Structure formats: structure tokens, C-alpha cells
Amino acid sequence: MATLLHIDTSFNGDDSHSRAVTAAFREAWETEHPEGTVIYRDLAADPIPHLDAAAYYADSAAPAFALRGRLIEEAERADVILLGAPMYNYTIPSTLKAWLDHVFLVGRTSITENPSLAGKRAVVVTSRGGSYREGTPQYGKDYVENYLRLALGDVFGLDVSFIVPELTLAPHVPAMAGLVPLFESSRAESLATAESLAKELAVQSAA
Template sequence: MATLLHIDTFLNGEHSHSRAATAAFRRTWESEHPGGKVIYRDLDTDPVPHLQAGAYYAGFVDPAAQSPAERAAFALRARPIEEAEAADVILLGAPMYNYAIPSSLKAWIDHAFAVGRTAHTEQRTLAGKRAVVVTSRGGSYREGTPQHGNDHVQNYLGLALGEGLGMEVDFIVPELTMAPAVPEMAELIPLFERSREEALATAERQAKDLAMRLAA
């Protein structure tokens, strides 16, 4: 049976648009693939520590040769890496914070980016896995908008997860999420509502397609 690794990061709990879309994906996945397994991480309530030198350099030492200190340091990285390796699909909630990803997600990526294991080797252990990324943003960064070119979420994650780790990356992008809360954006509320509905429908469709494909 297939395994889904579901990672959320948004700070805003039940009001999060990225969490709404990842929840829709997961519900559909579980409905279509009831015998599958879900590993869940909430990096808001249970963050991984930022990568430090001891944990980084311990990754270059053969596990059989690691000192007790190196084993303890690398244990901080082992769980995120092993969870990703065990997954068939990785679902990431990656809202835009100040033009980029949340620092909690960057910390997770730094742990998962293990040279000689998941990255910078011909046999990358995450290569070929599907990553579905839900990246919500308060405005719009599409071509033709004033903010076009200032999105450092999709570009970065496409590079890190795709080029770096070898995964196949799909993006779901609910945008204009600040429209209901900012009076100056009131005229954009219909576009926000359309974007939200499209994101939820896309999440459900992709979950169904992936669950059926992996269960076949």
C-alpha cells in the first residue's frame, strides 16, 4: 500500500487556505486509498530544529563509524529523511511568507537534503517521488501583475525539490487570500473565491489520480 507524507506549515490554523487545500487532498487520498498510510507533520506546532554543524557533518560519516555524539546529532535528521524516503507522495503546505517559504519548511528541507543520500549522488533516494505543493499567497504574482517576478516560493521549491532531490513537483496555488480582509482589495474577492475553489478542486483531483495510480 502507498504512503502519503503530509506536511503543513501555516501559522493560521483553521483559517489557513493552504491547510484547507492539503486537507482536501488528504481526505480524497484516504477515501480513494483507505488501505494506505499517512504520515503527518505539522511544522508549526512541532518544528524540526534548524540544521547545525554537528548534524550536517555527521551525515558524511558512515553510520557504523559514527561516534556517540555524531549519532545523536544525526538522529535529528534521520526522522525527516526516513519519513520522506518511506513516502510515495509528499504533500507540502507552503504558504508565501514575505516572498518566500516559512523558515520551518526551510529547516525541514535542510535536514532532508542529505549529500550522498538524497542529494548530490547518482542514486538519490527521493528521486522520482511525486511532490504536491500547495502554496497560498495574499496577492497575485502572475504574469502581468505588479508583483510578477517576486515569487520566491515556486522557483525555490521547484529547484530544491525537483533539481536537487529529483522529485516530480506539482503546484496548487490559491491566491489573493487577503482580499476578504483588506478593503482596498474588495474588488478582487470574486477572483479570490474562484482561485480558492479551483485550488480545492485541483487538490481533490490530483489526490484521486495519484491514489488510483499507486493502488493499481
């Protein structure tokens, strides 16, 4: 039975652009996998604690390791990992960093020849208020995608795809009013990409 691990991190609730796109992905994936399993974590509503020394150095049988063990096992069970990762102050939400810190485990998920998550597909929805594309004034200041390519791809060995709804502040900032059509185009494209990619990955996970 196919399993999707879906993690949201935006604190904007129903107004969140990343949540809208992850919801579109999940809906399309569930349509293709009506008998599938979804493991859902809302790290804004129910954040996990930052990793401390007790959990970091604990043996896998120790009580202090219990949360790390659950989070790692959820990722290992998943065929696809779906992450909502809006840009906050040029980087990922601290709640997502806490999740990653728990899942980084030397000899199991990282720093080993065969990471336990290697080969799985991951889809990251990283929304941002402006644009950080080449040629824009903010180019080079995106520390979301570069970091997650390293953490998820290079360390965990995941096959990572990014969906980037951008210019989300355009409808709310008068100085960005002229960019509203580009925002609307980006949002529509992101929703369509989420649906098509979910169907593609659903077929792969069923094969």
C-alpha cells in the same frame, strides 16, 4: 501499502488557506487508500530545530544524526509528499526551510546520480495574499515556487505539482475588495484540483 507524507507549515490554524487545500487533498487520498498510511508533521505546532554543525557533519550512526535520519526515512517511505507552503514575505516559511535542510543529504538525497527520493510525486500548496502571475505588479517577486522547483525537482528529483490559491487577503483588505470574486474562484479551483489530483495519484500509487 501506499504512504502519504503530509507536512503543513502555516501558522494560521483553521483560518489557513494552504491547510484547507492540503486537507482536501489528504481526505480524497485517504478515501482512495482506506488502508494506507499517512505520516503527518505540523511544523508550525511542532517545529524542528534548524540544522546545526553537529547534525550536518554527523555520521549516520551518531546520535546527532537521529532527527535527520527520521525525516529522510519518512520522505523515502512516502509514495506522495504533500507540502503546505504559504508565502511569507516572498518566500517559504522558515520551518519548511529547516525541514529541507535536514533532508538535504549529500550522496543520499542530493548531489548523487540516484537521489533516494527521485521519481516520487510531490504536491505543493503555496497560498499567497496577492497574485504573482505574469502581468501583475508583483510578477517576478515569487521566491516560493522557483526555489521549491529547484530544491524538490532539480535536487531531490521529485515530480512536483503546484496548487496556488491566491489573493487570500482580498476579503480582509478594503483596497482589494474588487478582487474578492477572483479569490473565491482561485480557492474553489484549488480545492477541486487538490481532490482530483489526489485521486489521480492514489490510482498511480496503487498500480
